[in-house]
Amino acid sequence: MSSILVCLGISHKTAPVALRERLALTVERQSEVLERVGASPAEALFVSTCNRVELYAFGMGDSLEERLRAELTGLGGEEALSHAYLHRGEAALLHLFRVAASLDSMVVGEPQILGQVKDAFELAQRVGAARAELARVCAAAFAAAKRVRTETDVGRAATSMAAAAVQLASKIFGGLHGKTVLLVGAGEMSELAGRHLASAGARRLLVTNRTQERAEALAQALGGEALPFYPLEDALRPADVVVCTTASPSPIITREMVAGTLRARRHRPLFLVDLAVPRDVEPEVNSLDNVYAYDVDDIQKVVAENTALRADAAARAETLVAEDLARYLRERALREGVPVLAQLRARAEAIRKAELERGLANLPTPLTDAQAAVVAAMTSAIVNKVLHQPTVKLRAVNPGEALNPLAEAVAELFGLDSASRRTGSGES
Secondary structure: OOOEEEEEEEEOOOOOHHHHHHOOOOHHHHHHHHHHHOOOOOEEEEEEOOOEEEEEEEEOOOHHHHHHHHHHHHHHHHHHHHOOEEEEOHHHHHHHHHHHOOOOOOOOOOOHHHHHHHHHHHHHHHOOOOOHHHHHHHHHHHHHHHHHHHHOOOOOOOOOHHHHHHHHHHHHHOOOOOOEEEEEOOOHHHHHHHHHHHHOOOOEEEEEOOOHHHHHHHHHHHOOEEEOOOOHHHHHOOOOEEEEOOOOOOOOEOHHHHHHHHOOOOOOOEEEEEOOOOOOEOHHHHHOOOEEEEOHHHHHHHHHHHHHHOHHHHHHHHHHHHHHHHHHHHHHHHHHOOOHHHHHHHHHHHHHHHHHHHHHHOOOOOOOHHHHHHHHHHHHHHHHHHHHHHHHHHHHOOOOOOOOHHHHHHHHHHOOOOOOOOOOOOOO
16 A cells, blocks of 8 residues: 555634634644654644644555544544545645645735745654655645746735735835834734835834834834834824734724824825724724725725736646646656556546535535535546546556556656556556
């Protein structure tokens, strides 16, 4: 039996944020999971972000799945398992490649996920859970992600909230060079917006937060300056762009507050981006002259428009990922000497499962279990019928021949391991 990759996980597509929060583990606890799952001869990877928690195991046998199910249940209970998805073999490989390339992200093309997967791999290596083949898998996934970033435009349109906010601000000011930015709040979103604004040319970054220590830490990380939170009017006066990301239950920037700063600002335009829910900025602020306030819904419209622009780039990215996955599989087959017929059927089955899963997920109304089973059986029958004649022909060739021209031709046509001239058995 050949070793395979298995993935069991939850993501923003399958699980609510409350469950994902419960599964957010410290590095120490992730290490413990990796040590258990990745006990020799198996290998393991634990990808944990705000939008996904995924356990990967590479090895032999169904015990891999049982091990992953036990771990996920231990971390999040039966609820976690009920929201989980499972990928095996080529489907698991394709999933990891797509995750690393940000094709499975909430915001397709966002750059953070590749770094997060790399961090996960480095941790797995440190604890000895990622060794020979998993190292090759991750190297191939990272290479595919790099190709997607450099050979497509999938990451260039602003489809994150922070990047879209910067795009809007740039339009209003005709560019951000020389502008002063105030970050109200010191969380991850605030940091991301600050980095986007700095890269867009903002001259000065100011940070204010109810907890002064957090404001100072973020200001230091961004090369900016921390300001006292009270009175907030003092922090607003020098700013051209204000980004709000606090967790306040009620607005902290009012119309009266902003109106009081306009004279001191000499009526310089003020751009406010409210990324908080509930909102940090009173809607009435927009009624003031030279003040432009945008909330999450406004920014989401920009995100939606730019998401459409990325559709073509994403299609090209999917092609690149498929090419790099095929390259990895060919190299692995060369190492393991997998027969051509077995490779062909495995490739077709992986494609069938991946496309079936994608198609069912995109239906406006989910199918019942019985309906889904009928569709799955139909796709399986199609694959079997398409491969029946090639299977018969390949089996008719003497597998002991020094050179199998038909197997070589099939390997060439389907991008399989042409070095393996055996036909193999396979199922009909």
